Amino acid sequence: MIRAKNIYKSFGDTEVLKDISIDFEAGKTNLIIGRSGAGKTVLLKIIAGLLDPTKGEVWYDNVNFLELTKRQIREVRMDVGMLFQGSALFDFMTVEENVRFPLDMFTNLTKKEKLNRVNNCLERVNLAGNNEKYPSELSGGMQKRVGIARSIVLNPKYLFCDEPNSGLDPKTSILIDNLIRSITVENNITTVINTHDMNSVMEVGDSINLLYMGELAWKGNKDEVLTSDNPILQEFIFASPFLQRLRDSALQA
Amino acid sequence: MYWKETVRQMHDIGVGSLIIVILISVFIGAVAAVQFAYQLDGTLVPTYYIGYVVRDMTIIELAPTITCLVLAGKVGSNMAAEIGGMRQKEHIDAMEVMGVNTAAYLILPKVIAALVVIPMLVAIAAFLSIMGGYVASVPAGWITSAEYIQGLRSFFVPYNVFMMFVKAFAFAYILTTVSCYQGYYVKGGAIELGKASTNAVVISDILILLADYLIAILLTG
Numbered sequence: 056m057i058r059a060k061n062i063y064k065s066f067g068d069t070e071v072l073k074d075i076s077i078d079f080e081a082g083k084t085n086l087i088i089g090r091s092g093a094g095k096t097v098l099l100k101i102i103a104g105l106l107d108p109t110k111g112e113v114w115y116d117n118v119n120f121l122e123l124t125k126r127q128i129r130e131v132r133m134d135v136g137m138l139f140q141g142s143a144l145f146d147f148m149t150v151e152e153n154v155r156f157p158l159d160m161f162t163n164l165t166k167k168e169k170l171n172r173v174n175n176c177l178e179r180v181n182l183a184g185n186n187e188k189y190p191s192e193l194s195g196g197m198q199k200r201v202g203i204a205r206s207i208v209l210n211p212k213y214l215f216c217d218e219p220n221s222g223l224d225p226k227t228s229i230l231i232d233n234l235i236r237s238i239t240v241e242n243n244i245t246t247v248i249n250t251h252d253m254n255s256v257m258e259v260g261d262s263i264n265l266l267y268m269g270e271l272a273w274k275g276n277k278d279e280v281l282t283s284d285n286p287i288l289q290e291f292i293f294a295s296p297f298l299q300r301l302r303d304s305a306l307q308a
Numbered sequence: 309m310y311w312k313e314t315v316r317q318m319h320d321i322g323v324g325s326l327i328i329v330i331l332i333s334v335f336i337g338a339v340a341a342v343q344f345a346y347q348l349d350g351t352l353v354p355t356y357y358i359g360y361v362v363r364d365m366t367i368i369e370l371a372p373t374i375t376c377l378v379l380a381g382k383v384g385s386n387m388a389a390e391i392g393g394m395r396q397k398e399h400i401d402a403m404e405v406m407g408v409n410t411a412a413y414l415i416l417p418k419v420i421a422a423l424v425v426i427p428m429l430v431a432i433a434a435f436l437s438i439m440g441g442y443v444a445s446v447p448a449g450w451i452t453s454a455e456y457i458q459g460l461r462s463f464f465v466p467y468n469v470f471m472m473f474v475k476a477f478a479f480a481y482i483l484t485t486v487s488c489y490q491g492y493y494v495k496g497g498a499i500e501l502g503k504a505s506t507n508a509v510v511i512s513d514i515l516i517l518l519a520d521y522l523i524a525i526l527l528t529g
Binding site for chain 1: 309397398399401402404405406407408409413
């Protein structure tokens with residue numbers, strides 16, 4: 056479990072996050088949603104330890120992440136996987152080398168053991184047999200799946216996904232969402248997903264946290280989205296007349 | 309991983325820069341010889357001094373300084389762009405989230421590789437400059453082969469070679485650390501990356517020249 060407590064973040068005079076407190080539970084896909092500029096990425100980067108908050112605490116289970124030494128932070132980070140918006144695959148490495156990178160850095164496994172682990176992860180994301188390809192030879196969806204394989208190769212306890220569906224078609228988006236969710240449930244991972252994709256919200260939103268102008272405006276789950284009367288949530292989720300009609304017909308049914 | 313990366317960097321810096329170092333050092337030696345021969349024309353200074361002057365000029369000054377100024381442009385800008393590109397494509401964030409010490413993984417191998425390879429390139433440059441001086445002055449009739457070799461053997465001070473390597477190490481350290489710093493802390497997009505790359509070269513060049521002056525004072529004072 057990850058707990059963000061009273062997080063504030065400012066850049067100069069601009070206050071981006073104001074008193075955010077959220078519990079991200081293990082074995083669930085925890086979503087952070089909100090409009091562009093709401094502070095989603097900043098919050099995710101603070102939780103992942105890539106940015107320091109101006110004020111507040113981040114707890115990984117019983118460990119206060121912000122009070123750790125650099126060495127301790129590195130140890131905690133070995134339990135962390137992260138999928139980036141642009142996949143962040145190392146373009147000078149093959150798929151296999153990308154996925155093997157954390158194993159090369161942090162384990163003393165033999166070459167054969169590493170290869171087995173890499174192949175298992177690639178199979179898990181339906182990319183078996185693509186070991187020798189370079190990221191530039193893969194589609195956006197395949198790159199995301201390689202990113203997922205790399206992020207789970209060390210069996211992390213915490214998984215962060217920054218806009219995992221950005222730039223993907225709806226079908227591939229659902230595939231990626233379901234893959235992240237099944238990995239989360241199978242391994243009891245604490246997964247935090249930053250998204251503004253409505254398919255993701257309705258597909259895998261075990262726990263949803265809506266940010267609005269740097270504040271936590273609503274929290275709930277995918278079933279409560281339809282019935283909530285929170286105006287900010289309604290305005291965000293059902294932004295188009297088409298979606299509003301869909302919601303109305305769903306509620307009537 | 310660190311060793312593998314260091315070897316890759318040694319290859320990139322060393323083999324990748326060999327052609328430009330060869331070209332520049334041969335021509336610098338040739339120009340130095342021709343111009344000194346021109347200045348000696350009609351004087352009472354013995355012509356074998358051409359070999360002596362070309363040797364000391366290249367060992368003490370031209371080989372380390374010109375080579376490293378050129379490498380700041382080629383290798384330094386490349387390092388800044390490579391690391392800056394990794395910052396922009398979130399590669400560095402990805403490594404940090406994994407727990408990788410990115411400064412150690414990305415910068416240290418480059419610095420070590422440069423400290424090993426650049427002095428070698430400088431030594432090659434010094435040798436080739438002297439050869440360039442020979443090629444330019446002997447066939448042109450400014451001096452005989454025997455005189456040039458006599459000049460090379462005259463007044464040789466081994467301490468000058470030590471000074472050359474001190475400069476090579478110092479300049480290698482300056483150009484890699486400055487360039488890596490510029491790339492590592494780049495913010496923004498393509499324009500900022502271009503600026504970082506330019507800054508890497510300009511700042512490295514200025515610091516190399518400053519260091520050249522300081523080393524000259526320290527080691528010859």
